[in-house]
Amino acid sequence: xxxxxxxxxxxxxxxxxxxxxxxxxxxxxxxxxxxxxxxxxxxxxxxxxxxxxxxxxxxxxxxxxxxxxxxxxxxxxxxxxxxxxxxxxxxxxxxxxxxxxxxxxxxxxxxxxxxxxxxxxxxxxxxxxxxxxxxxxxxxxxxxxxxxxxxxxxxxxxxxxxxxxxxxxxxxxxxxxxxxxxxxxxxxxxxxxxxxxxxxxxxxxxxxxxxxxxxxxxxxxxxxxxxxxxxxxxxxxxxxxxxxxxxxxxxxxxxxxxxxxxxxxxxxxxxxxxxxxxxxxxxxxxxxxxxxxxxxxxxxxxxxxxxxxxxxxxxxxxxxxxxxxx
Numbered sequence: 001x002x003x004x005x006x007x008x009x010x011x012x013x014x015x016x017x018x019x020x021x022x023x024x025x026x027x028x029x030x031x032x033x034x035x036x037x038x039x040x041x042x043x044x045x046x047x048x049x050x051x052x053x054x055x056x057x058x059x060x061x062x063x064x065x066x067x068x069x070x071x072x073x074x075x076x077x078x079x080x081x082x083x084x085x086x087x088x089x090x091x092x093x094x095x096x097x098x099x100x101x102x103x104x105x106x107x108x109x110x111x112x113x114x115x116x117x118x119x120x121x122x123x124x125x126x127x128x129x130x131x132x133x134x135x136x137x138x139x140x141x142x143x144x145x146x147x148x149x150x151x152x153x154x155x156x157x158x159x160x161x162x163x164x165x166x167x168x169x170x171x172x173x174x175x176x177x178x179x180x181x182x183x184x185x186x187x188x189x190x191x192x193x194x195x196x197x198x199x200x201x202x203x204x205x206x207x208x209x210x211x212x213x214x215x216x217x218x219x220x221x222x223x224x225x226x227x228x229x230x231x232x233x234x235x236x237x238x239x240x241x242x243x244x245x246x247x248x249x250x251x252x253x254x255x256x257x258x259x260x261x262x263x264x265x266x267x268x269x270x271x272x273x274x275x276x277x278x279x280x281x282x283x284x285x286x287x288x289x290x291x292x293x294x295x296x297x298x299x300x301x302x303x304x305x306x307x308x309x310x311x312x313x314x315x316x317x318x319x320x321x322x323x324x325x326x
Contacts, residue, residue, distance in 0.1 A: 001195055002196050002197070003186075003196075004198050004216065004218050004220060005199040005218075005219050007209060007212065007213065007236055008203045008222045008223060008233075009205070009233045009235050011038075011204075013252055014252040014253070014279070014285070015201075015203065016041055017295060018220075018279070018310070019031070020294040020295070021294045021296040022198055022307075022311050023041075023157070023294070024296050026196055028159065029159060029194060030162070030185045030188055030196070031045070031159075031163075031197075032162075032163045033162070034178045034211070034212040035208075036166070036167045036178060036202070037208065041162070041200050044292060044293060045157050045162060045294060046158065047162050048156045049153050052151055052152070053152045056149065057147055057149035059147065060127050061082075062124075064142070065119055067139050067140065068141040069139045070118070070119065070120060072085070074136070074142065077133055080126050080128050083123075084123065085121075086118055087118050088118060149167060149177070150165055150171060152165045152180065152181065153165060161185075163181050163188075164181070165177055185199075199212055205235050205239045210243070214243055215243070217318065217321070217322075218247070218314070218321070219240040219245045220250065220276065221233055221236055221273075222250055222252055223264060224251065225253065225254055225256060225259075227260075229260075230263065233249070248273065248276045248314055248317055249264070249275055250276040250278065250310045251265075253279065254280060274317045276317070277306060279303050279306040279310065280302050280303055280306060282302055284304065295307060296308060
């Protein structure tokens with residue numbers, strides 16, 4: 001089983017469009033949409049959802065008012081300003097309006113509660129789920145439940161399963177979600193003897209990117225011939241090197257800036273990157289997205305032909321690498 005992850009140093013390079021075409025060209029594969037913060041691979045691959053499951057991410061703290069003794073320990077301990085004291089009624093004094101006593105202690109500020117006229121609440125947006133308030137609450141008045149942060153899907157496509165997800169707005173733990181999607185794909189690939197996993201990774205170099213690249217056999221970087229594209233391409237190359245993955249690269253919209261494309265080719269040569277090819281600017285790419293189809297399904301134009309060549313080059317690179325390893 002081989003695993004290829006398609007990534008880009010920045011958004012907007014055409015990474016997902018390329019991945020959709022590779023997933024269409026591969027005759028028997030599992031494709032993963034690991035860009036869970038902005039999942040859109042499903043928009044260009046015709047599919048039928050077979051399974052749906054909730055994704056439980058981090059914890060959120062919540063105060064049980066009936067058990068709370070209003071000691072203020074949670075307010076003092078929270079480092080994220082997620083806890084505040086609010087009045088029980090309009091006449092009560094609230095610490096949130098600045099009437100709580102504060103005393104300096106070391107390099108930080110310690111809040112002390114002046115009276116018990118208010119009640120304590122935790123802002124779910126500000127809460128980072130660290131659990132400190134839960135640990136130190138003397139009355140065990142703070143619950144710490146796991147949160148449903150999104151949904152995971154298994155879908156059927158023409159060339160094999162698609163495993164994808166949708167993370168809720170402003171939800172976290174995208175790295176954990178990516179890891180779960182990849183683990184599910186590996187289990188399915190082994191069980192059903194599917195030889196290839198293709199992952200549409202997130203842009204950038206953050207936690208979900210690391211989760212999508214870790215232990216992958218190879219990484220295909222999709223970049224564009226711009227200064228920002230070249231800068232971020234170099235950053236994501238360093239990340240892939242740290243993950244010990246083979247690195248391939250293709251340039252999308254290469255003909256819009258031939259000089260920059262030549263610089264990228266030179267960078268590949270100097271840094272041991274296998275150059276997979278150039279994809280020209282082609283309005284069929286836009287039309288294929290509007291039609292909800294992959295480029296190679298929608299068009300036989302120059303960009304479609306170029307993507308097919310990129311795919312053949314990637315397969316050749318991966319075969320040669322496997323031969324060297326064995």
